[in-house]
Amino acid sequence: MKAFTYQRANSLTEAAAASAKPGATLIAGGTNLLDLMKLQVETPNHLVDINRLPLDKIEDTPEGGLRIGAMVRNSDLAADPRVRNRYGVLSRALLSGASAQLRNKATTGGNLLQRTRCYYFYDVTKPCNKRDPGSGCAALGGFNRIHAILGGSNQCIAVNPSDMAVAMRALDAQVGTIDAKNVTRAIPIAEFHRLPGDTPQIETTLKPGEIITAVMLPPPPMGKQIYRKVRDRASYAFALVSVAAIVDAAGGKVRSARLAFGGLAPKPWRVAPAEERAVGASASESTFDAVASGVLDGARGYGGNDFKIPLTRRTLRAVLAEATLT
Amino acid sequence: MEMNAPVGSNALDVGARGVVGKPVDRVDGRLKVTGGARYAYEMEQGPKTAYGFVVDASIGKGRIKSIDTGAAERAPGVVLVLTYRNAPQQGRGNHHVAHPVLTSPEVLYYGLPVAFVVAETFEEARAAAYLVRVNYERSPGRFALRGGLDQARAPQGFAPPDSAVGDFAGAFAAAPVQLDVTYTTPLQSQAMMEPHATLAIWDGDNLILHTSNQMLNQGRDAVARTLGIPVEKVRLISPYIGGGFGSKLWVNADAILAAIAARQLNRPVKTALTRQQVFHVTTHRSDTIQRIRLGTDRNGRILAIGHDVFSGNLWSEQTYEGAALQTRTLYAGDNRLTRHRLALLDIPVASSMRAPGEAVGLLALECAMDELAEKLDLDPIELRMRNEPREDPEKHIPYSSRHLIPCFEEGARRFGWDRRNQKPGQSRDGRWLVGMGVAAATRGNTLQLSKANVRLGPDGLAVVRMAMTDIGTGTSTILTQIAAEMLGLPTERIRVELGDTNFP
Numbered sequence: 167m168k169a170f171t172y173q174r175a176n177s178l179t180e181a182a183a184a185s186a187k188p189g190a191t192l193i194a195g196g197t198n199l200l201d202l203m204k205l206q207v208e209t210p211n212h213l214v215d216i217n218r219l220p221l222d223k224i225e226d227t228p229e230g231g232l233r234i235g236a237m238v239r240n241s242d243l244a245a246d247p248r249v250r251n252r253y254g255v256l257s258r259a260l261l262s263g264a265s266a267q268l269r270n271k272a273t274t275g276g277n278l279l280q281r282t283r284c285y286y287f288y289d290v291t292k293p294c295n296k297r298d299p300g301s302g303c304a305a306l307g308g309f310n311r312i313h314a315i316l317g318g319s320n321q322c323i324a325v326n327p328s329d330m331a332v333a334m335r336a337l338d339a340q341v342g343t344i345d346a347k348n349v350t351r352a353i354p355i356a357e358f359h360r361l362p363g364d365t366p367q368i369e370t371t372l373k374p375g376e377i378i379t380a381v382m383l384p385p386p387p388m389g390k391q392i393y394r395k396v397r398d399r400a401s402y403a404f405a406l407v408s409v410a411a412i413v414d415a416a417g418g419k420v421r422s423a424r425l426a427f428g429g430l431a432p433k434p435w436r437v438a439p440a441e442e443r444a445v446g447a448s449a450s451e452s453t454f455d456a457v458a459s460g461v462l463d464g465a466r467g468y469g470g471n472d473f474k475i476p477l478t479r480r481t482l483r484a485v486l487a488e489a490t491l492t
Numbered sequence: 493m494e495m496n497a498p499v500g501s502n503a504l505d506v507g508a509r510g511v512v513g514k515p516v517d518r519v520d521g522r523l524k525v526t527g528g529a530r531y532a533y534e535m536e537q538g539p540k541t542a543y544g545f546v547v548d549a550s551i552g553k554g555r556i557k558s559i560d561t562g563a564a565e566r567a568p569g570v571v572l573v574l575t576y577r578n579a580p581q582q583g584r585g586n587h588h589v590a591h592p593v594l595t596s597p598e599v600l601y602y603g604l605p606v607a608f609v610v611a612e613t614f615e616e617a618r619a620a621a622y623l624v625r626v627n628y629e630r631s632p633g634r635f636a637l638r639g640g641l642d643q644a645r646a647p648q649g650f651a652p653p654d655s656a657v658g659d660f661a662g663a664f665a666a667a668p669v670q671l672d673v674t675y676t677t678p679l680q681s682q683a684m685m686e687p688h689a690t691l692a693i694w695d696g697d698n699l700i701l702h703t704s705n706q707m708l709n710q711g712r713d714a715v716a717r718t719l720g721i722p723v724e725k726v727r728l729i730s731p732y733i734g735g736g737f738g739s740k741l742w743v744n745a746d747a748i749l750a751a752i753a754a755r756q757l758n759r760p761v762k763t764a765l766t767r768q769q770v771f772h773v774t775t776h777r778s779d780t781i782q783r784i785r786l787g788t789d790r791n792g793r794i795l796a797i798g799h800d801v802f803s804g805n806l807w808s809e810q811t812y813e814g815a816a817l818q819t820r821t822l823y824a825g826d827n828r829l830t831r832h833r834l835a836l837l838d839i840p841v842a843s844s845m846r847a848p849g850e851a852v853g854l855l856a857l858e859c860a861m862d863e864l865a866e867k868l869d870l871d872p873i874e875l876r877m878r879n880e881p882r883e884d885p886e887k888h889i890p891y892s893s894r895h896l897i898p899c900f901e902e903g904a905r906r907f908g909w910d911r912r913n914q915k916p917g918q919s920r921d922g923r924w925l926v927g928m929g930v931a932a933a934t935r936g937n938t939l940q941l942s943k944a945n946v947r948l949g950p951d952g953l954a955v956v957r958m959a960m961t962d963i964g965t966g967t968s969t970i971l972t973q974i975a976a977e978m979l980g981l982p983t984e985r986i987r988v989e990l991g992d993t994n995f996p
Contacts, residue, residue: 206622291550
């Protein structure tokens with residue numbers, strides 16, 4: 167760990183201004199950042215602590231949705247009765263991630279900003295374009311069992327590790343932000359995370375000094391909500407493939423399907439044309455397969471992760487069968 | 493009191509007090525859950541203690557072309573950076589008898605320690621460790637078991653690698669029913685709660701190591717041999733161990749690095765491996781490739797049984813995964829063949845881990861028995877019972893105890909085996925497909941000489957002392973029960989003290 171200076175922010179404006187300086191980083195729960203600092207993957211020279219900022223409320227919105235403060239802990243969000251009753255997919259996604267202790271510390275905003283668990287990103291003796299731009303990607307020709315089959319580039323095939331963000335993608339959440347000049351934005355979650363392209367070190371569309379204040383959920387969509395996570399261990403493991411599904415079906419027909427995927431790509435993955443294939447179609451194996459083919463359009467394996475292609479297909483088939491069961 | 497010959501019936505056999513075999517609370521349970529039990533890294537030796545951090549090799553095989561320790565040495569708090577250039581001469585031997593560190597620029601395997609940074613605080617040592625710049629020259633190596641099969645050889649291990657009875661090849665070829673299957677198991681690593689850790693203190697020529705080690709007496713020998721000092725100058729202390737699973741059977745780099753640094757600095761040095769380092773700085777279980785051949789008559793009686801095992805290790809080591817050792821004794825059959833071959837690789841040392849041999853070997857043998865049962869259309873318990881040997885089928889000596897058949901019968905009764913559907917994929921419990929299966933297991937029980945010191949004080953407290961350790965399995969509680977039974981005292985009047993080479 168490199169030596170750093172520390173500042174406790176007393177207001178959003180102060181935090182935004184302090185975090186805009188080169189080498190400064192916000193710290194919330196710290197469940198990911200502190201590990202990365204110990205390994206010198208992240209080497210901030212200044213930490214801005216936002217744990218005392220009043221961003222820990224979950225509020226109803228006039229539209230019938232929820233506004234989740236950026237500092238709401240993952241445990242509290244998962245346990246909130248409104249979330250459990252109306253956004254089951256989010257509660258389940260949260261509870262499928264990490265451990266109870268980590269969820270007690272981890273925050274909503276921090277979860278959106280957590281870094282990949284690519285082993286080469288974590289190993290400072292190995293090349294990694296995300297950690298050290300221009301050094302190369304060791305995963306492309308190395309061990310890439312956990313890596314992306316969609317959305318990667320020839321610079322980086324790391325996946326986004328969040329479960330929470332996958333559920334939020336299915337729910338069409340928006341990420342609320344503020345900057346030092348008090349300018350606010352609402353970023354659709356689909357546009358929040360970036361694909362790596364030639365700049366895998368830039369992972370979100372946040373600007374320097376822009377701070378996440380909340381996540382806004384629209385009113386819950388119609389349909390059954392499911393979060394299914396396939397992983398190497400039954401607990402305390404990241405997804406190889408996960409599916410957040412909200413499917414409205416009746417009488418053997420699908421009315422609508424929202425399907426977001428984790429473990430497959432550098433961001434929570436969602437394919438609108440694939441969802442459209444389900445609309446009005448019968449709840450049958452052939453429909454599920456057609457949807458899976460749409461989701462996997464353009465998928466490619468890199469050797470170690472080839473299995474994710476059939477695993478995604480099978481997992482989606484099982485989820486859709488469960489969601490349309492009458 | 494010596495018990496070098498049978499002593500007839502004793503208090504343990506009679507069990508008059510009924511202390512042994514009774515469930516009792518762990519005698520060290522309260523200490524452990526309240527933090528009162530102090531592990532090696534928690535031992536204090538005052539403000540003079542310095543902290544070490546291991547820098548390990550980031551290549552698979554090759555040599556150090558250059559190593560720049562300047563920045564680390566100038567970093568805040570750093571008092572010593574050890575590399576092969578300034579480490580002392582050390583005694584050699586395989587992993588079981590010595591553990592020299594930083595001996596040359598050669599990198600034998602990924603994760604081999606290449607430097608040890610010692611500073612006033614742990615944080616300073618860790619930060620400085622990231623400043624050590626190592627320039628490597630890579631060379632090709634063999635890293636995968638499959639890539640080393642062509643050069644695999646019969647090892648000189650702890651037990652003869654091969655055994656043969658009768659004519660396996662002829663009997664297998666002539667057997668009316670044959671099964672020839674190959675199973676593979678992956679490499680496995682221990683990840684105990686407490687990583688390998690040591691506090692090294694020199695008192696003149698005497699070395700005290702507070703270290704997390706399972707077998708202190710052999711550890712003391714290894715430390716003495718490695719450092720080239722008389723064994724009576726070495727004391728190992730390890731009263732509590734947060735799990736070992738075999739990888740703390742031997743002295744590891746943490747103990748030797750701390751000892752060397754403490755001597756050079758003339759002050760106590762403490763170090764612990766990181767979780768990541770535990771995986772390659774210490775030992776693991778090799779992956780295996782196992783071929784099993786079973787030849788039977790039409791009734792399932794084994795005529796020929798063969799088990800060939802490939803495992804791998806660092807080229808200088810002899811330890812192999814004894815996956816076929818149990819096959820020598822579990823089932824009958826007149827014609828038998830077991831062989832172990834070791835591939836010589838450029839990987840960290842493979843050694844004992846959690847039922848070495850049995851854990852992966854029985855998996856293969858018992859899967860083969862199930863496949864054979866299916867081939868014969870025979871109940872898998874019935875197949876195993878038909879192959880119950882009357883004596884050890886290789887040594888031709890009687891079993892001291894066995895009880896496998898009563899075990900099958902009782903298990904079948906309790907499980908409702910008669911309701912088993914032999915065809916898989918037929919029975920459901922809600923969303924889950926469920927089934928019933930069976931496997932047998934046998935475990936070698938090594939008997940060794942042991943000593944203990946029991947002192948009965950005027951306060952009525954009996955103190956039992958042994959150099960053996962409790963790795964979290966409850967040894968100190970069990971010894972308390974044994975002592976209580978033998979001495980006719982309540983367990984509260986017994987105190988068991990373990991884990992110090994000053995004890996017998």
